[in-house]
Amino acid sequence: MGACILCGKSAGFFYSLHKSCYELYQASEGELTKIIKEQLGQSTYTQLAEMLQIHVANYGFTKEASQRTLIRALESFSNENLEKIPDQSYSDWLMLLKELMLDESLFINKNFIIQQESHFIIKSIRNGILPASNANSANFSVELSSNEVMRWCFSSCHVEQIKPKQEQANWSVIKQIIDNTLPSKRKNLFESNEIGEGKIWLTNLCIYYESNDGVNAIEYKNIYSCTPIKSGIKLQSKELQSRPQCFYCEDGILLFEFIQYALKT
Numbered sequence: 001m002g003a004c005i006l007c008g009k010s011a012g013f014f015y016s017l018h019k020s021c022y023e024l025y026q027a028s029e030g031e032l033t034k035i036i037k038e039q040l041g042q043s044t045y046t047q048l049a050e051m052l053q054i055h056v057a058n059y060g061f062t063k064e065a066s067q068r069t070l071i072r073a074l075e076s077f078s079n080e081n082l083e084k085i086p087d088q089s090y091s092d093w094l095m096l097l098k099e100l101m102l103d104e105s106l107f108i109n110k111n112f113i114i115q116q117e118s119h120f121i122i123k124s125i126r127n128g129i130l131p132a133s134n135a136n137s138a139n140f141s142v143e144l145s146s147n148e149v150m151r152w153c154f155s156s157c158h159v160e161q162i163k164p165k166q167e168q169a170n171w172s173v174i175k176q177i178i179d180n181t182l183p184s185k186r187k188n189l190f191e192s193n194e195i196g197e198g199k200i201w202l203t204n205l206c207i208y209y210e211s212n213d214g215v216n217a218i219e220y221k222n223i224y225s226c227t228p229i230k231s232g233i234k235l236q237s238k239e240l241q242s243r244p245q246c247f248y249c250e251d252g253i254l255l256f257e258f259i260q261y262a263l264k265t
Helices: 018-040 045-057 064-083 087-100 112-124 173-181 253-263
Strands: 011-012 150-162 190-203 206-211 214-219 223-229 232-237 247-250
Touching: 018 045, 018 064, 045 064, 045 087, 064 087, 064 112, 087 112, 112 253, 150 206, 150 253, 190 253, 223 253, 232 253
Parallel strands: none
Antiparallel strands: 150 190, 150 247, 190 206, 206 214, 223 232, 232 247
16 A cells, blocks of 8 residues: 555555645645745744644644645745845744754755845845855965955855867867857757865955865956856856856855956956
């Protein structure tokens, strides 16, 4: 006898989901999102957390399925409403996430909580206000110059380098521009190669990528283009023989905003 993946009870031979449980699950996202919309800023975050937990408990799902149900609603609410949340309700949103004590490994986006916490910082940077640094230059393996200040550290990163699959022709900025005009069937001539994992350190002068192989630096003045991509950015240097590099981290939007700020100032 198969067990229902939502309630954990027998679903009959060759079945792993009750129709009624599936219908509850499908309706849950809208129901829970509505509660958050209506109560965030109106009730305390502890009251709202209790409302959500009681509502989910009424579905009769297993502990893991209940958490996944609630997480799906939180991710949906964030995607649709995070930009609209008034500043006075934003702290309640963050406290709600902490109060719920969810298993972060169950989130589709493993960096969801970190990105919710970064949202206010992103808004500040867009308004020309830098946050207090989260990094201590004493923990960095390179000594900064006298006029250099540490701004931020992204601790979970990896870098990929884009290059032609066939190396007969040298790479250049001009070739990247041409590539951007190629039809999609031609773009498969390029591939991404993993460089390694490490940390990204941002100062007022440079982007540093620190890994087991050492530290590489890119000065902002040498950046030709910075493009946001999923979970990171793509950088192209002004150097003629340089190849684009993709930097991935726990919050690609925050990384992009820091670099945009540096390029404008």
